[in-house]
Amino acid sequence: xxxxxxxxxxxxxxxxxxxxxxxxxxxxxxxxxxxxxxxxxxxxxxxxxxxxxxxxxxxxxxxxxxxxxxxxxxxxxxxxxxxxxxxxxxxxxxxxxxxxxxxxxxxxxxxx
Numbered sequence: 001x002x003x004x005x006x007x008x009x010x011x012x013x014x015x016x017x018x019x020x021x022x023x024x025x026x027x028x029x030x031x032x033x034x035x036x037x038x039x040x041x042x043x044x045x046x047x048x049x050x051x052x053x054x055x056x057x058x059x060x061x062x063x064x065x066x067x068x069x070x071x072x073x074x075x076x077x078x079x080x081x082x083x084x085x086x087x088x089x090x091x092x093x094x095x096x097x098x099x100x101x102x103x104x105x106x107x108x109x110x111x112x
Contacts, residue, residue, distance in 0.1 A: 004043045008068065011036060015072040018081040033069070033091035038099030041065035045103050054111075058104040065096035 014036075044061035052060065069092030077084035 001047060004047055007040065007043055011040065011068070011072060015076060016079060016082070030087060030091040033088050034095035034098070036095070037065050037069045037092040038095035040068060041096035041100040042103045045100060045107075049107065054104050054108055058100050062093075062096045062100040065100070066093045069093065069096070 041061045041064075044064045045057055048060055049057045051057075066089075070089055073084050073089050073092075076082035
């Protein structure tokens with residue numbers, strides 16, 4: 001649980017700091033979003049997996065990671081030095097789903 005909280009705080013910090021010229025619409029920015037929220041989904045999955053089935057755990061972990069990504073985008077929309085990006089949110093959801101599916105498949109094979 002501590003690892004998830006620390007990770008969420010790191011994302012929060014990275015989401016609110018002024019970026020100057022660093023915030024771009026470049027593909028590399030979308031890759032960062034994809035990976036960060038993929039990791040978020042896996043961390044949620046690891047925490048939740050003992051309480052639910054693999055399928056339910058996947059749905060909950062992807063949903064939580066995606067919701068957190070959306071919350072960070074909303075937060076950025078009110079900061080004068082940041083902007084809301086729908087493409088960033090698409091990258092967040094895609095990463096959470098992709099990493100979540102891969103991790104769920106891995107966990108399913110480990111149980112067999």
